[in-house]
Amino acid sequence: MNIESVERVYSNYSGVYDLIFGKIFESGRETGIDLLDIKEDDNILEVGVGTGLSLPYYPRHCKIVGVDLSAKMLKEAEKKIKENRLVNVQIHKMDATRMEFEDNTYDSVMAAYFISTVPDPVKAAHEIKRVCKKGGRIVFLNHFMSKNKFISGFEKMISPVCCKIGFRTDLDLYDLLNKTGLKINKKEKVNFFNYWKAVQFINHK
Numbered sequence: 739m740n741i742e743s744v745e746r747v748y749s750n751y752s753g754v755y756d757l758i759f760g761k762i763f764e765s766g767r768e769t770g771i772d773l774l775d776i777k778e779d780d781n782i783l784e785v786g787v788g789t790g791l792s793l794p795y796y797p798r799h800c801k802i803v804g805v806d807l808s809a810k811m812l813k814e815a816e817k818k819i820k821e822n823r824l825v826n827v828q829i830h831k832m833d834a835t836r837m838e839f840e841d842n843t844y845d846s847v848m849a850a851y852f853i854s855t856v857p858d859p860v861k862a863a864h865e866i867k868r869v870c871k872k873g874g875r876i877v878f879l880n881h882f883m884s885k886n887k888f889i890s891g892f893e894k895m896i897s898p899v900c901c902k903i904g905f906r907t908d909l910d911l912y913d914l915l916n917k918t919g920l921k922i923n924k925k926e927k928v929n930f931f932n933y934w935k936a937v938q939f940i941n942h943k
Contacts, residue, residue: 766928786852790815
């Protein structure tokens with residue numbers, strides 16, 4: 739995967755993304771937002787905000803900024819912002835591995851179904867840490883490679899094919915932690931078959 743191919747794939751998805759990935763991943767989004775432990779007037783960043791499926795679930799007493807690589811996905815998110823009158827939400831076209839925000843800008847950061855879609859998840863995770871305040875909550879909501887060697891073998895086998903449609907299936911959570919210094923604070927299984935995880939970290943910088 740490279741940045742250009744990811745942008746192209748998700749731009750092509752934009753019109754049907756909600757139909758495919760909406761309801762089936764809804765419970766995970768709700769759990770992930772709960773794990774942010776949002777306080778009044780918190781500044782929240784969502785990387786890979788996509789079509790904005792999670793935006794209506796955030797409390798209205800916080801400020802939300804969403805970024806995504808695909809302008810077409812963001813057009814769909816803009817519709818949700820208007821339909822739901824989400825005056826506390828702003829969205830921007832931005833590469834999450836090279837964000838334009840200053841250090842320590844956000845109280846919490848959500849990465850919902852995102853970290854396995856980027857060509858360099860380690861770089862993306864470091865950027866997330868950079869823009870999140872010390873002590874802030876970071877949540878990765880994603881599928882990670884299984885610890886079961888038979889399942890992980892299958893995930894590694896199909897990952898090159900899945901990359902062509904926008905995500906990898908062999909992202910190793912613990913390898914990512916080792917390379918970024920992130921430490922798990924809470925972890926919950928979500929969605930059907932508990933195949934996805936909502937993982938909360940405290941940003942210790």
